[in-house]
Amino acid sequence: MKAALLKSPGELVITQVPDPQLPPKGLVVKVEACSICATDIKMFRHGQRDLIYPRILGHEIAGVVTETSTGDIPFKRGERVQIAPGISCNRCLACQRGAPNQCDHIGIFGFTHHGGFAQYLAVPTQSIACGGVNLIPSGITFVEATFAEPLACCLNGQELVRLDSQDVVLILGAGPMGCLHTMLARAKGVRQILLVERSLKRLTMAIKAKPSRLINVSKENLKEVVKEETEGRGVDVIMLTCPESAIDYPILELLAPRGRVCFFSGLPQEKRQLYFDANFLHYREITFVGAYGCTADQNRLALEFMASGKVNVNWLVTKRISLEALHDGINCLTGHDCLKVVVTEF
Ligand SMILES: [Zn+2]
Numbered sequence: 070m071k072a073a074l075l076k077s078p079g080e081l082v083i084t085q086v087p088d089p090q091l092p093p094k095g096l097v098v099k100v101e102a103c104s105i106c107a108t109d110i111k112m113f114r115h116g117q118r119d120l121i122y123p124r125i126l127g128h129e130i131a132g133v134v135t136e137t138s139t140g141d142i143p144f145k146r147g148e149r150v151q152i153a154p155g156i157s158c159n160r161c162l163a164c165q166r167g168a169p170n171q172c173d174h175i176g177i178f179g180f181t182h183h184g185g186f187a188q189y190l191a192v193p194t195q196s197i198a199c200g201g202v203n204l205i206p207s208g209i210t211f212v213e214a215t216f217a218e219p220l221a222c223c224l225n226g227q228e229l230v231r232l233d234s235q236d237v238v239l240i241l242g243a244g245p246m247g248c249l250h251t252m253l254a255r256a257k258g259v260r261q262i263l264l265v266e267r268s269l270k271r272l273t274m275a276i277k278a279k280p281s282r283l284i285n286v287s288k289e290n291l292k293e294v295v296k297e298e299t300e301g302r303g304v305d306v307i308m309l310t311c312p313e314s315a316i317d318y319p320i321l322e323l324l325a326p327r328g329r330v331c332f333f334s335g336l337p338q339e340k341r342q343l344y345f346d347a348n349f350l351h352y353r354e355i356t357f358v359g360a361y362g363c364t365a366d367q368n369r370l371a372l373e374f375m376a377s378g379k380v381n382v383n384w385l386v387t388k389r390i391s392l393e394a395l396h397d398g399i400n401c402l403t404g405h406d407c408l409k410v411v412v413t414e415f
């Protein structure tokens with residue numbers, strides 16, 4: 070079959086690889102849509118903590134079941150499925166405590182297992198066992214279903230930062246994740262959502278996310294805007310959704326007492342060491358929280374959010390491409406010419 074194989078950082082080739090074997094008590098899925106994520110680009114450029122080479126990338130996957138093992142398999146040929154990337158063990162303490170994305174033995178499609186930038190995907194039985202295979206609700210397209218994973222990551226981040234409808238939230242970065250966070254916060258009843266960006270291309274596209282205020286930090290003073298929007302109180306939650314955002318702004322000064330900061334995006338090596346005033350955290354009861362990936366349950370919930378019409382993701386798709394054009398898709402994203410690029414032709 071045809072696949073996009075990352076052999077080493079920078080070496081991503083569209084090539085022929087052997088068709089996947091049907092795993093014992095597993096599935097083979099014909100991939101119908103797979104979206105490019107910022108993490109795919111990061112892996113292509115620099116590698117990633119969980120990545121094992123050579124690897125077929127792609128973890129925002131939707132397709133049709135084409136093969137099933139005989140026996141007790143809860144899926145049939147022809148069913149439309151979305152695949153949550155995490156393959157967790159169901160046994161370790163993290164799994165038992167409801168944090169399977171922190172599983173001691175986690176496997177991840179597109180990182181440790183071959184992913185969705187290929188014609189077919191082998192789905193091991195453990196992916197089914199941990200609830201990672203979801204039927205796509207009727208009315209949801211394959212392209213929409215690829216958003217279940219990034220939206221699930223937003224659900225995870227907003228849960229961990231305890232986002233409440235009374236909060237004023239400041240989202241740094243109006244890329245696809247910043248836009249999804251905006252729409253999800255709105256769907257959860259948050260009334261005041263401030264979305265911050267400096268790229269003019271992205272600002273133009275992000276209007277459709279309908280934040281309460283879109284802040285152009287190349288022109289506006291963020292501190293002043295926050296002051297104005299919150300009557301000097303500060304924001305309750307800051308969501309860092311892009312690798313540039315964390316240290317460009319004196320973020321702590323923007324927080325209200327009991328403010329929370331979610332490190333939703335990983336930071337580049339040279340920016341990962343942060344300096345902050347611990348006493349500021351102490352006196353004002355500030356919380357820092359990290360968020361990485363999502364759970365199978367959150368993928369299912371994300372599909373429900375889309376099926377109920379609470380979150381409409383279609384406008385985020387700026388380009389549909391063939392697998393051969395994967396490099397063009399990556400360039401479109403890095404140049405900020407696209408918000409989301411989906412491979413729909415394999
Ligand atoms: Zn992703």
Ligand SMILES: [Zn+2]
Pocket residue numbers: 157158159160161162163164165169171172173174175
């Ligand atoms: Zn586990």
